[in-house]
Amino acid sequence: MDIVISGGGTGGHIYPALALIKEIKRHEPGSRVLYIGTEKGLESEIVPKEGIPFESVYITGFKRSLSFENVKTIMRFFKATRRAKRLIREFKPDVVVGTGGYVCGPVVYAASSLGIPTLIHEQNVIPGLTNKFLSRYADRVAVTFSGSASYFPQGKTVVTGNPRATEVAHADGRAGLVSLHVPSGKKYVLIVGGSRGAKAINEAVIQMAPKLCDYPAYHFIYVTGEVHYDKTMEAIKNQGGVPENMTIRPFIYNMPEVLAGIDLIVNRAGASFLAEITALGLPSILIPSPYVTNNHQEKNGRWLEEQGASRVITESQLNGSLLLAEIDAILRDSARVDRMRQAAKALGQPNAATLIYKELQAITCP
Numbered sequence: 353m354d355i356v357i358s359g360g361g362t363g364g365h366i367y368p369a370l371a372l373i374k375e376i377k378r379h380e381p382g383s384r385v386l387y388i389g390t391e392k393g394l395e396s397e398i399v400p401k402e403g404i405p406f407e408s409v410y411i412t413g414f415k416r417s418l419s420f421e422n423v424k425t426i427m428r429f430f431k432a433t434r435r436a437k438r439l440i441r442e443f444k445p446d447v448v449v450g451t452g453g454y455v456c457g458p459v460v461y462a463a464s465s466l467g468i469p470t471l472i473h474e475q476n477v478i479p480g481l482t483n484k485f486l487s488r489y490a491d492r493v494a495v496t497f498s499g500s501a502s503y504f505p506q507g508k509t510v511v512t513g514n515p516r517a518t519e520v521a522h523a524d525g526r527a528g529l530v531s532l533h534v535p536s537g538k539k540y541v542l543i544v545g546g547s548r549g550a551k552a553i554n555e556a557v558i559q560m561a562p563k564l565c566d567y568p569a570y571h572f573i574y575v576t577g578e579v580h581y582d583k584t585m586e587a588i589k590n591q592g593g594v595p596e597n598m599t600i601r602p603f604i605y606n607m608p609e610v611l612a613g614i615d616l617i618v619n620r621a622g623a624s625f626l627a628e629i630t631a632l633g634l635p636s637i638l639i640p641s642p643y644v645t646n647n648h649q650e651k652n653g654r655w656l657e658e659q660g661a662s663r664v665i666t667e668s669q670l671n672g673s674l675l676l677a678e679i680d681a682i683l684r685d686s687a688r689v690d691r692m693r694q695a696a697k698a699l700g701q702p703n704a705a706t707l708i709y710k711e712l713q714a715i716t717c718p
């Protein structure tokens with residue numbers, strides 16, 4: 353199955369695409385793949401690192417308020433569609449897939465107008481603008497949560513889960529910990545602010561860093577986000593240095609393995625991470641980003657909290673002492689950890705990638 357795939361801006365749209373590529377290649381090793389993204393998005397860095405051919409189009413997102421920029425965006429959309437059509441005609445795929453982010457707009461629209469089968473994937477409970485627009489043209493809409501099916505046309509919408517869940521469910525946790533050179537026999541806490549890092553979480557971690565030596569049974573793996581790394585390191589060093597029980601990274605490229613090895617995650621509430629957490633049955637403390645469309649991260653996070661899988665802390669409540677106290681309260685209580693694990697696992701959809709692959713087969717060989 354030869355596939356053109358597009359998804360971008362942040363990791364939450366890119367990693368589901370990469371997971372789906374892995375699944376297709378597992379079934380059909382000879383498949384050819386072309387990834388179309390933007391130069392500005394994280395995909396221009398992540399995708400070539402995976403050895404996947406990458407082409408870009410130039411496109412920006414719509415502003416929700418009235419703005420002249422939107423007129424420019426429409427012009428860019430038509431130009432990007434023309435380029436996407438050229439790339440698709442040259443590549444001749446069997447199917448074109450979009451995994452969200454505005455770059456999918458011109459790519460999936462171009463494919464549909466060329467008569468090529470298309471599928472889009474939605475990660476969040478509340479869908480993004482691009483996917484809502486594309487759902488009119490796509491042959492299939494694969495959603496992660498049954499709750500989002502009502503936003504899309506009936507008859508072509510299927511609940512599959514997020515393909516990244518499948519990848520994470522098969523990961524080797526021991527290899528993840530070894531790759532980070534962390535000491536053995538600890539309880540491991542991963543702190544990460546989504547795929548780009550989060551200033552508010554970084555500030556809380558800087559506050560709690562000097563107190564971590566009081567918790568020698570725990571090892572903290574802390575991901576700052578690429579753009580925040582230098583400043584955060586400087587702040588931690590100015591307070592007496594990196595604690596012995598802390599490992600700091602700007603970004604983790606083997607995240608599935610690392611997630612499979614840890615005991616607790618502190619994170620934003622982005623949908624791809626949540627698919628991963630639930631596939632593994634991992635207890636979590638979630639600090640939803642308040643800066644996203646329709647406050648959708650809080651809805652994602654509260655959904656897990658209601659099921660008993662997570663503890664949600666809002667950004668306005670967040671500080672270093674509260675975060676450290678919550679981490680300790682969960683890890684000290686093994687019965688609570690077990691309950692959270694089971695609740696998370698019950699929400700996981702580890703066969704998501706296979707379900708989407710079957711949908712792709714159905715639309716390419718109707």
Ligand SMILES: CC(=O)N[C@H]1[C@@H](OP(=O)(O)OP(=O)(O)OC[C@H]2O[C@@H](n3ccc(=O)[nH]c3=O)[C@H](O)[C@@H]2O)O[C@H](CO)[C@@H](O)[C@@H]1O
Binds near residue numbers: 641
């Ligand atoms: C600010 C913003 O618009 N955020 C959105 C974005 O979040 P964001 O891009 O942060 O997405 P998620 O938190 O959902 O997923 C991040 C992905 O990046 C991976 N990862 C992250 C850090 C790292 O060091 N290494 C690594 O591999 C994770 O394993 C995961 O697969 O897309 C999500 C859709 O999925 C949405 O729900 C979020 O609201």
